[in-house]
Amino acid sequence: MTGPLEGPDAPDAPDALNALDLAGRAVTVAGLGVSGISAARALARLGAAVTVVDGGDGDTQRARADALAADGITARLGDGDTLPPGTELVVTSPGWRPDSPLFAAAAAAGAPVWGDVELAWRLRGTPGASGAPWLAVTGTNGKTTTVRMLAAILDAAGLRTAAVGNIGTPIVEVVLSGQPYDVLAVELSSYQLHWAPSLRAHSAAVLNLAPDHLDWHGSMAAYAADKGRIYTGNEVACVYNTADPATEELVREADVVEGCRAVGFTLGPPGPSELGVVEDLLVDRAFVAKRQQQAQELAQIADIAPGGGPAAPPAPHTIANALAAAALARAFGVPATAVRDGLRAFTPDAHRIARVAEIGGVTYIDDSKATNPHAAQASLAAYDPVVWIAGGLAKGATFDELVAHAAGRLRGVVLIGAERHLIREALQRHAPGIPVVDVDRTDDAAMTVAVRAAAGLARPGDTVLLAPACASMDMFAHYGRRGEAFAEAVRAGLPA
Template sequence: MADGFEEGLYGRPVCVAGLGVSGPPVARSLLDCGAEVTVVDGRDDAASREAAEALRAAGARVVLGSDALPEGAGLVVTSPGWRPDAPLLTAAAAAGVEVIGDVELAWRLRPDEQVWLAVTGTNGKTTTVRMLEAMLRADGRDALAVGNVGTPVVEAVRPRPDGSVPQVLAVELSSFQLHWSSSLRPHAAAVLNVAPDHLDWHGGFDAYAEAKGRIYARGTVRVANTADEHSVRLAEQGDPHTPLVGFGPGTPRPGELGVVEDLLVDRAFVDDPVHTAEELAALGDVRPAAPHQVANALAAAALARAVGAAPKAVREGLAAFGPEPHRIAPVATVDGVLYVDDSKATNAHAAGASLAAYERVVWIAGGLLKGAEVDGLVRSAAPRLRAAVLLGRDRAELRRALAEHAPGVDVVEVAETGEDAMDRVVAEARALAREGDTVLLAPAAASMDMFANYNVRGDRFAEAVRRLPA
């Protein structure tokens, strides 16, 4: 715990900016520390009013429909999604008021004995921290995955009813959270991959990558993806006095984890990395054994080994791990065609990893591209594509890329946006597929033009597949 930080919160006026996912648990934790909490949110809808009433009952002041800095605030804790140029945050900066995020607050409140293992990347974060949690628990550790996996990080550093806290946290970190973190020093950290995303928030790719690289703080064991040039570059820019451990799809060199035939192998956390290696698991223990899923497993294994987890705990953890919904999840096989839901593939990098897992694909794609470039994705996927079914607002950009880079691929556009749209999409995909093909929902785009979120999009796809006549 930062020296005296919690004690210094007692009676201190603190502003919590945002009443979204992180705002309420941050406000409650600050109230527990005795702070005078004011929560500010520009929204004033039914959901916000309901959340506001619960916080007022707990002792917070809540101001809805405003983005003004409360008078006298001595600290601002912002929700990750608030941009640095938001009026409240710029006002705080002008007034010399420190602005931190929920992760930075949690780090300052954590007990000294708690170990943090951190994961960031454009894709694969949630899967990796859940794999890591399973490996650590198989090793007998009191471990908890936190972040976008159910438990807010700020709650995981506060005492449980019995007074204990988790021994090890597997912490999923977004680029937003890292931007607002200044003193974070995890024991070990991994950057899984870096591809263009959230560029509007950060102002460009370099700033986005720089935020990811902040995870490699002074004293942090650096775990880097040898197959991703940006991950390697960021790790090399980290603290040169700490170990740099690589992971990748090929035979590992000394100091790396990798794959030898059908085995996941460690040549980093062994007594003699030059002459010896440790078997951790088999490829068959990774479900599904798609290349990006194997990479996630190797990253999780590296972080678990960084705190001394036994090799058998890696295998047992993978055996206990179940993939999250809508992440390269098989739905059904109909007439010899496999239908797979990867609705979570909301950007080109994620969709490319998903497409690479299958030999022959009828690709369902489209939605909100948010200005992202898709030519590289289509060019690399073209040899695997039998056909494509496009939906959503930005489908024309995907059609253009397919016409240019995969001119022999049949393309069908579905213009409908109503309740039955996904049934039409799946029916068109079935008509294009042949026995042995995979119909893959990997949209490379956000969902909000047609669906509430990617979960709803994936659910609609699965439901439509299950309604197909046998």
């Protein structure tokens, strides 16, 4: 038996355990999802004795457990609360709540708890692992788009990179892949940041802050604090949103490397140490020699992937995402031409401001990925007039601010999902004159009914927008399937 894990777990000494030999250690992995399976296999390859625990015991979990058994990994199903005897380290999947009994048992046993991101960060110093610097992105909304834009810009600069973290390939796999990456574009959720106290990014951005996942974090203050962890130890730039003072406050509170700068992004003309917009140009006044007097053109707004089809301009929040991505790339020394070329090459994700069709002069937009009020508000702000399809699982969110902001743009509203009454009540308070159709069904035909109702409310020149402001799991397997159902229903109404 090896001795206890050595080295501090506190964030003020992040590198002490990077090259830790895990061979022979008893490690428990919490969760049989994608990140849990990735962590378990990586730990097993490093010689750890791995047990995966999961509260589920269905066909999916059993199939995954059988696959892990071939790698010598034990899985314990149906009990995610009990700590296996002898556990020296717990590696958790992002979604496991901090108050889970498993973690209380780990604390009692003196076993540290790491997230998959923490594991990846600490393994960067092991032989064969990628020690490439990280450019990190978090925020309530826009993370995936920004990280994909950032990766496209880095690629256009000729750098070997990958979009990782809360997106694409699990970050542990990338770090241990043996590939000679120059830099990684890393999306981080508040869950992942909570369990990653040792993370030290080259540069990082918090795009925005709005209430989300408060059932997990316990309060808005705790949620913001976990988001703010991304700035700790930044070396070159802490990128923030000038339109969201909470993000700037996180920068002010951050403990960074001496010389690290605060860099803002804005949809208006930028001041010194900011990136922004002048007429139809994205410009940089942060990473230029004489930022008090000069600016560098980076790209045209037209270079950004459009938000509603080839003739439509990008939505304001898409422009903001592009500026944040550009700021991180410029912090890494990327030339202006690569920003332009990367934004031109970028392809938006499915179900994020995706134009489905135009029928009878009405445009149909799929933004199923708008799973909280903040995301839906940004989406609604891009269109006018709008017939809005909304509803689902609220996750503890409220909708008064969203409805109050959007009321002047709404032609009508179609409500779906288990907690649609919360949006209906907000509409009654803040937009009582807006026509509302309530779809009181959750079967496979519900989205078809909703789209037909929306088409009946819309007029030529309007946009029918699926931006639910809610999670999808009450009716669909995930937000992607919800968006697919919307697109299928729209296309069913196209002329033969």
